[in-house]
Amino acid sequence: MDASSFDFSSWAGQQRQAIEQALEQWVGMDAPAGLGQAMRYAVLDGGKRLRPLLVLAAAQAVGGHPPAALRAACAVELIHAYSLVHDDMPCMDNDSLRRGKPTVHVQFGEAQALLAGDALQAQAFELLTPDSAADAADSIPPAMQAQLCRILARAAGAQGMAGGQAIDLASVGQRLDEAQLRQMHRLKTGALLEASVLLGAACGQADAAAQAALLRYGQALGLAFQVVDDVLDVVADAATLGKTPGKDAANDKPTYVALLGLEGAKALAQSLYEEASSALASSGLGAQAHVLQALAQQLVQRSH
Amino acid sequence: MDASSFDFSSWAGQQRQAIEQALEQWVGMDAPAGLGQAMRYAVLDGGKRLRPLLVLAAAQAVGGHPPAALRAACAVELIHAYSLVHDDMPCMDNDSLRRGKPTVHVQFGEAQALLAGDALQAQAFELLTPDSAADAADSIPPAMQAQLCRILARAAGAQGMAGGQAIDLASVGQRLDEAQLRQMHRLKTGALLEASVLLGAACGQADAAAQAALLRYGQALGLAFQVVDDVLDVVADAATLGKTPGKDAANDKPTYVALLGLEGAKALAQSLYEEASSALASSGLGAQAHVLQALAQQLVQRSH
Numbered sequence: 001m002d003a004s005s006f007d008f009s010s011w012a013g014q015q016r017q018a019i020e021q022a023l024e025q026w027v028g029m030d031a032p033a034g035l036g037q038a039m040r041y042a043v044l045d046g047g048k049r050l051r052p053l054l055v056l057a058a059a060q061a062v063g064g065h066p067p068a069a070l071r072a073a074c075a076v077e078l079i080h081a082y083s084l085v086h087d088d089m090p091c092m093d094n095d096s097l098r099r100g101k102p103t104v105h106v107q108f109g110e111a112q113a114l115l116a117g118d119a120l121q122a123q124a125f126e127l128l129t130p131d132s133a134a135d136a137a138d139s140i141p142p143a144m145q146a147q148l149c150r151i152l153a154r155a156a157g158a159q160g161m162a163g164g165q166a167i168d169l170a171s172v173g174q175r176l177d178e179a180q181l182r183q184m185h186r187l188k189t190g191a192l193l194e195a196s197v198l199l200g201a202a203c204g205q206a207d208a209a210a211q212a213a214l215l216r217y218g219q220a221l222g223l224a225f226q227v228v229d230d231v232l233d234v235v236a237d238a239a240t241l242g243k244t245p246g247k248d249a250a251n252d253k254p255t256y257v258a259l260l261g262l263e264g265a266k267a268l269a270q271s272l273y274e275e276a277s278s279a280l281a282s283s284g285l286g287a288q289a290h291v292l293q294a295l296a297q298q299l300v301q302r303s304h
Numbered sequence: 305m306d307a308s309s310f311d312f313s314s315w316a317g318q319q320r321q322a323i324e325q326a327l328e329q330w331v332g333m334d335a336p337a338g339l340g341q342a343m344r345y346a347v348l349d350g351g352k353r354l355r356p357l358l359v360l361a362a363a364q365a366v367g368g369h370p371p372a373a374l375r376a377a378c379a380v381e382l383i384h385a386y387s388l389v390h391d392d393m394p395c396m397d398n399d400s401l402r403r404g405k406p407t408v409h410v411q412f413g414e415a416q417a418l419l420a421g422d423a424l425q426a427q428a429f430e431l432l433t434p435d436s437a438a439d440a441a442d443s444i445p446p447a448m449q450a451q452l453c454r455i456l457a458r459a460a461g462a463q464g465m466a467g468g469q470a471i472d473l474a475s476v477g478q479r480l481d482e483a484q485l486r487q488m489h490r491l492k493t494g495a496l497l498e499a500s501v502l503l504g505a506a507c508g509q510a511d512a513a514a515q516a517a518l519l520r521y522g523q524a525l526g527l528a529f530q531v532v533d534d535v536l537d538v539v540a541d542a543a544t545l546g547k548t549p550g551k552d553a554a555n556d557k558p559t560y561v562a563l564l565g566l567e568g569a570k571a572l573a574q575s576l577y578e579e580a581s582s583a584l585a586s587s588g589l590g591a592q593a594h595v596l597q598a599l600a601q602q603l604v605q606r607s608h
Contacts, residue, residue, distance in 0.1 A: 031462035032491070035470035039462065086422060091393075091414035110395035111473050114418070115466050118390060118425065122461030125429050129454035142447035149453045150433035157426030158335030158343065162419050166339035169415050187336070 008294040012053055019052045020044070022074050026127060031119065038108040038116035039123075043081045046099040050225075050299065051076045051196040057291040058200025058214060061283075065203045068140045072148050072199040075124040079156050080192060082120035085113050087165070121156065125149055147202045155195030164188025168253070176254040182223065184254075189229075190222030197221070197292075206285075213283030214292075217276045221296055224272035228300060230255040231265050273300040312598040316357060323356045324348070326378050330431060335423065342412040342420035343427070347385045350403040354529075354603065355380045355500040361595040362504025362518060365587075369507045372444045376452050376503040379428040383460050384496060386424035389417050391469070425460065429453055451506045459499030468492025480558045486527065488558075493533075494526030501525070501596075510589075517587030518596075521580045525600055528576035532604060534559040535569050577604040 028039030052073035059069035088095040088103040089110060096106050105113035128148045132139040154160055164187025171184060197218035201211060234257050256265040276296045280289045332343030356377035363373035392399040392407040393414060400410050409417035432452045436443040458464055468491030475488060501522035505515060538561050560569040580600045584593045 028462055031470070032467045033470040033474040035462055035467055083422075086418055089395075089418065091418060112470065114390055114393065114395060115470050115473070117422070118386075118460075119462040119466035119470075121422065121425050122457050122464075122466060125453055125457035126461055129450050129457060131454060142450040146433050146446040146449035146453070149429055149450070150435060153426050153429035153433060156422075157430055158332055158339055158423040160426075162423035162426060163336045163339055166335070166337040166416065166419050166423075169419070170337040 006290050006294055008291075008298060011291060011294075012298075015053055015056050016049050018070060019049050019056075019073055019077070022070055023077065026074060027078070027123065028116075028119070034108065034112060035115055035119060038104055038112045039120055041107060042085045042104050042116055042120065043078065046101070047077070047081075048302075049077060050295075051080055051192060053295060054193065054196035054218075054221075054292075055200040055203075057295050058197045059203040060200075061214075061285050061288045061292055062201050062204030062206040062210065063288075064200060065140065065144065068144055068148065068203040069200060071127045071130065071140065072152075072203060073196075075127045075148070075152055076192060076196050076199060078120045078124040078127070079152065079161070082117040082124075083156075083161055083165070083192075085117040085120070089113060092165075092169075124152060124156075128152065144202065148199055151195050151198050151202060155191040155198075160187055160191035160195070161189075164191065171254055174254065176259075178259055181254055181256065181259060185223060185226040186219070189226045190219065193222035193225055194218035210283045210285055213279045213285075216279035217283070217292060217296070220272045220275040220279060221299060224269050224276065224296075224300055227256045227265055227269040227272065228302065230257050231262065231269065232302075233257070234262060269300055273297070310594050310598055312595075312602060315595060315598075316602075319357055319360050320353050322374060323353050323360075323377055323381070326374055327381065330378060331382070331427065332420075332423070338412065338416060339419055339423060342408055342416045343424055345411060346389045346408050346420055346424065347382065350405070351381070351385075352606075353381060355384050355496060357599060358497065358500035358522075358525075358596075359504040359507075361599050362501045363507040364504075365518075365589050365592045365596055366505050366508030366510040366514065367592075368504060369444065369448065372448055372452065372507040373504060375431045375434070375444065376456075376507060377500075379431045379452070379456055380496060380500050380503060382424045382428040382431070383456065383465070386421040386428075387465060387469070387496075389421040389424070393417060396469075396473075428456060428460075432456065448506065452503055455499050455502050455506060459495040459502075464491055464495035464499070465493075468495065475558055478558065480563075482563055485558055485560065485563060489527060489530040490523070493530045494523065497526035497529055498522035514587045514589055517583045517589075520583035521587070521596060521600070524576045524579040524583060525603060528573050528580065528600075528604055531560045531569055531573040531576065532606065534561050535566065535573065536606075537561070538566060573604055577601070 023043055027043045028036030030036065031039060055073040055076055056069055084098060085104045087093050088098055089105050096103055104116060129145050130140060156162065164184055167184040168188055197214050201214050206214065233255065256268060260268060273296055277293060280293055283289055327347055331347045332340030334340065335343060359377040359380055360373055388402060389408045391397050392402055393409050400407055408420060433449050434444060460466065468488055471488040472492055501518050505518045510518065537559065560572060564572060577600055581597060584597055587593055
């Protein structure tokens with residue numbers, strides 16, 4: 001099957017169902033004192049699940065281990081969800097609406113939101129390290145577990161997502177040039193999207209050429225995502241977006257639209273999409289990469 | 305050498321030097337935009353390094369892999385340090401003094417404190433998963449890496465430290481009975497202390513009996529630590545304690561002293577110490593456990 005005859009939305013629907021079911025089963029279960037409720041509120045029934053879909057698509061492209069891919073897909077979503085919870089807090093973006101619902105600190109209080117974010121990050125690493133003695137059906141080779149933890153920890157930390165958020169924090173009201181803006185987004189949102197592709201690849205056996213191509217794909221896609229986000233922040237309305245639009249401009253945050261203009265930002269998104277496609281074409285994965293191709297296309301054409 | 309002739313403070317001094325040097329080398333290096341500075345401020349030159357010492361003592365008792373033990377020692381300290389940073393924030397305990405210095409949010413702002421805590425948690429898992437291809441000298445078997453991540457993630461998360469903090473949050477102004485108070489502390493501080501012992505044990509080859517005995521030791525010690533903390537909060541002054549004393553009573557938080565009286569709390573600490581000792585005696589580790597024995601004694605007799 002080639003990319004043109006592939007029914008992406010049917011594939012994505014099936015995968016999302018598996019992801020929702022796994023998250024429903026795993027997130028915040030048996031957490032005491034309302035913590036589990038806040039964790040589940042932050043994660044369940046929300047979001048496009050873009051990062052989990054990337055994990056599953058990359059795992060599929062390399063013939064990856066299904067239980068590992070599902071755990072990695074959920075783990076990266078927990079990291080993403082925790083970052084949104086903390087990002088929305090009053091000391092950060094002070095946002096009260098997320099995916100059309102009150103944000104976690106509005107719903108449960110700031111202290112519980114802080115703890116829920118912290119606990120979600122820990123649970124991501126718990127999901128990646130199931131005890132094979134306790135659950136043989138879900139058994140993941142220990143070396144694969146370690147590799148998945150390595151990829152996720154680096155992408156989440158100071159030289160990944162958290163570092164990007166620190167640059168973002170320091171950049172409010174500053175004039176960034178394109179290189180600085182690219183660096184900020186490469187870390188802030190790019191690192192986790194890139195990691196999603198690498199996590200999927202780590203669930204299977206990809207040769208060095210395929211690994212390098214998937215990395216290039218993940219990097220281009222990660223940046224494209226942010227550029228499209230900046231465009232949508234200008235052109236979309238709250239109902240479509242599910243969050244407050246125009247927020248970045250109002251907060252005097254640097255964006256690609258501010259830097260390159262609306263048409264320039266759209267052109268950059270298109271060229272990054274082409275970069276991602278060319279990486280896949282050179283991966284040697286052939287038709288197995290068609291889901292990744294379709295995902296890139298969806299991401300650039302999305303309206304929210 | 306038996307416990308009575310063992311020079312604990314000389315051992316602890318040497319180990320602390322190795323820990324400080326490793327933390328100095330690893331924490332927040334190359335983190336952008338002031339984030340590394342906040343991370344290093346939170347971790348370096350501070351604290352008794354009790355958890356790292358427990359890791360190293362337990363690893364020594366089971367003939368553990370030294371590079372793994374040092375990484376695990378630092379990783380658990382990063383989790384501890386991040387929890388203090390978040391705990392001190394205005395929405396939690398709102399503390400402005402820690403180890404005699406302004407707390408991280410006072411020094412760097414709330415947003416940076418939030419991010420520094422988040423990045424420290426991620427870095428803990430990064431430390432546990434070095435890439436052996438990149439640094440052969442530091443090579444840790446992948447299965448050991450996975451096991452260390454498993455132990456640490458569980459201890460830090462919703463069914464460990466973060467869960468204990470949620471119970472603590474919900475308990476302000478409530479009357480807890482001893483079972484509830486024990487459950488709160490078992491998670492809030494006990495889980496990470498217990499994990500320190502288990503992390504050390506996972507760096508070597510302990511048989512099932514030794515593993516079980518070390519778990520009992522860790523559990524007793526973890527609770528003893530909190531009971532002693534409650535006692536010190538009442539009897540010590542700020543200069544000795546390095547933080548604001550009497551804070552728990554002022555915040556109407558439940559403590560062992562409030563529940564059992566000062567003498568009752570001291571007696572409980574003593575009986576937990578005896579439980580820890582008896583666990584070591586039954587471990588089959590013999591003289592190799594003498595550092596763990598000395599550590600338990602220090603912990604119960606400490607004045608800050």
